Amino acid sequence: MSSGGKEAQAVELARFFFDLVRRESCGECLPCALGTRQVGVALEGKGAEGTLLREIGRAMKQSSKCGVGRIGGALVLELLERYPAIFKAGA
Amino acid sequence: MAKLTVTIDGQAVEVEEGTSILKAAALVGVRIPTLCYLENINEVGACRICVVEVEGKEDFVTACNTPVEDGMVVRTNTPALRAARRTTLELILSDHPMECLTCVRNGNCELQALAAQLNVRAVRVSGATHADLPRDDSTSGIVRDPRKCIVCHRCISVCADVQTVGAIELQGQGFDAFVGPPANLKLAETRCVQCGQCALVCPTAAIVEKDDTDKVWTALLDPTKHVVVQTAPATRVTIGDMFGLPPGTPVVGKMVAALRRLGFDAVFDTDFAADLTIMEEGSELIERLTKGGVLPQFTSCSPGWIKFIEHFYPEFLPHVSTCKSPQQMFGAVAKTYYAQRQGIDPESIFVVSVMPCTAKKFEAERPEMNAASRYWNNPRIARDVDVVLTSRELGRMLKQAGIDFPNLPDEEYDEPLGLSTGAAAIFGATGGVMEAALRTAYELVTGKTLEQIDFHAVRGLDGIKEAVVPMNGINVKVMVGHGLRNARQIMEKLKAGELKDYHFIEIMCCPGGCIGGGGQPIPTDTAVRQKRIDGIYRVDAAMPYRKSHENPQIKKLYEEFLEKPLSHKSHALLHTHYTPRN
Structure with missing residues (x-):
């Protein structure tokens, strides 16, 4: 983990985890396959934010077929709760 | 339970x-x-x-x-469920081309209907899409547009489980997953039989029939062409679906009237050729029975089934009847006998088929389907059948022409290729070819009148059906299968030597037979299939002739032209050969 503030570390960790979710997403169920990609875009600061991202996170967490999408969704909700800025920074 | x-x-x-x-x-x-x-x-x-x-x-x-x-x-x-469903649908829509107004499924799209049902008023998600996936129009019958695919898996399931072909699968992973043939192959390079069951179940327009309506509009406008149309048995109970009539409604008279209004020079019936098929195929069976030919004999009407056996069981092709399908017999007869009888230049005859089937488009393009060209020794006569329209394409043409289908009067087919029997009509349902063959074979073999002509044992939606019919001391054993999963089961039995005492086996590629064909109106589900089957047998029961060999026009065709079933001319025009594709 690189140096920097707690926020920066969280961003890096989030990206790491999300990359994992994205690579594990099989494509069999749609909230996970499509949501994971949208969250990935959001993490680059280019996609959905705020309410919409929360809805995507919820759909992933509650509707996905398996743990990959469900954990991915929970991660989005957690990040929005604690570090909402990371989806806007684009950093 | x-x-x-x-x-x-x-x-x-x-x-x-x-x-x-x-x-x-x-x-x-x-x-x-x-x-x-x-x-x-x-x-x-x-x-x-x-x-x-x-x-x-x-x-x-x-x-x-x-x-x-x-x-x-x-x-x-609950509010949470409504939100989750809507978000999921928005995610799906964010990766779907918003081309509804120019889409062939406009007005009959399950994704459209769901967006309306869930009250989606905006798609807030944007960004990544599959918009760069290439269209695949490599086959004669089916076009894939993976941009419109929502990865619902229906086509994968129907291809793998109902048809046991497995031409398309989920490729890639996660967001990059899409449905298509493996290794970036084109559909034409796979063992796809072009049955179109995938197109029938696709909720959007990711897999559709190849649209050939423009070719027909062009031919209809060409004053140098004599444009004739033939209508498949199954279409007479399905065209009404697209005009709000209840599934299974017999609409043969309205269909004839509608085709005449589109401007066809003659409106004929594939049923005529179905009767002809029975004469040839029944005679072939009798010949195999009496002269020790390869048995059991398999039917050959269904082009999806033919392509299936060519790919998967080519070693058993000698079991398949050499008879062409009714569509192809019709084309050959139209450009030879009909041309000669009416004094029309065969080169100017343009044959259009209305078929329940996408594989018929492939069949018409098979290189060997140019019997008229060979008969007249004229290379300018290209194909026996020039264009094949699916039921859905005809529906679109009729709508485009503003034809008020449900309120049309009933009209009759033209002579001489328009007269047919109830035996031909039931070709449209699983078991129908078998029943028609039995009605004729019994009388030809025994010389007696068949009193009970309804063979209920071979009717209906059971996957595999069997019957034993005594004829002159032989117990003729027959079997009927529909849907390629059942066909495969039958072929495995044949392979294992379990069908040695069977004589005749009917296979239809699509579940329910042609009434459930891949070119039929959407939706086509089990309940709709059953209603169409009921409709077909109602058509049969109401026909003045119900046995193919009693068709007076068929008798005339033999007297005036073909001489007799399996004659030299019959072989040249009405019989074919197959291509192992292993």
Whole structure:
């Protein structure tokens, strides 16, 4: 983990985890396959934010077929709760 | 089976163990929205639209494939569910081309209908899409547009499980996943039989029939062409579906009237050629029986089945009747006998077929289907059948022409290729070719009149049906299969030597036979198939002639032109050969 503030570390960790979710997403169920990609875009600061991202996170967490999408969704909700800025920074 | 009690949106209902939440909800009048679900075929829970809340469970479950448990309390319409469904649908729509106005499925699209049902008024998600996936129009019958694919898995399930072909699969992973042939092959490079069952179940327009309507409009306008049309047996109970008539409504007279209004020079019937097929195929069977030919003989009307056996069981091709399908017999007869009889230059005759089938487009393009060209020794006569339209394409042409189909008067087919029998009509349903063959073979073999002409044992939607019919001391054993899963089962039995005492086997590629063909109106499900089958047998029962050999026009065709079944001329025009594709 690189140096920097707690926020920066969280961003890096989030990206790491999300990359994992994205690579594990099989494509069999749609909230996970499509949501994971949208969250990935959001993490680059280019996609959905705020309410919409929360809805995507919820759909992933509650509707996905398996743990990959469900954990991915929970991660989005957690990040929005604690570090909402990371989806806007684009950093 | 044990009975379970489940409460759905406050209403208790008793159901059998194993019932899905979706079906239990339907019993109390709750229609849970679905998208990828297709009863008995695709119950994979891919789209997650049918999610519901179950008391005691933190996450949602899919109603389509979750069996109820005793005492389960289910809620189907909470704010959280409405939000989740809408978000999932927005995600799906964000990766779907918004081309509804120019889409062939406009007005008959399940994705469109669901967006309306879930009250989606904006798609807020944007960004990544599959818009760069290439269109695949490599086959004669089917066009894939993976941009419009929502990865519902229906086509994969129907191709793998119902047809056991497996030409298309899920490729790639995660967001990059898409449906297509493996290794970036084109569909034409796979063992796809072009049955079109994938197009029939696709909720959007990701897989559709190849549209050949423009070729027909152009021919109809060409004053140098004598444009004739033939209508397949199954179309007479399905065209009405596209004009709001109940499934299975016999509409043969209206269809004839409609085709005449489109401007065809003559409106003929593939049923005429179906009667001809019975004469040739029945005679072939009798010859095989009496001269020790390869048995059991298999039917050859269904081009999807033919391509299937060419790919998967080529070593058994000698079992397949050498008879062309009725469509191809018609084309050959139209450009030879009809041309000669009417004094029309065969080069100017343009034959259009209306078929329930996408594989018929492939069949018409098979290189060997140019008997008229060979007969007249004229290379400018290209194909025996020039264009094949599916039922759906004809429906679109009739709408485009503003024809008020349900209110048309009933009209009659033209002579001489328009007269047919009830035996020909039932070609449209599974078991129909067999029944028609039995009606004729019995009388030809025994010389006696067949009193009970309805062979109920070979009718209906059971996957494999059998009958034994005594004829002159021989117990003729027959078998009927429809859908390629059943065809494969029959072929495996043949391979294992279990069908040595069978004489005649009918195979239809599509479930239900041609009434369930891949070119038929959407939706086509089991209930619709049954209604169409009922309609076909009503048509049969009302026909003045119900045995192919009694068709006076067929007798005339033999007297004036072909001489007799299996004659030299018959072989040249009405019989064919097959291509091993292993």
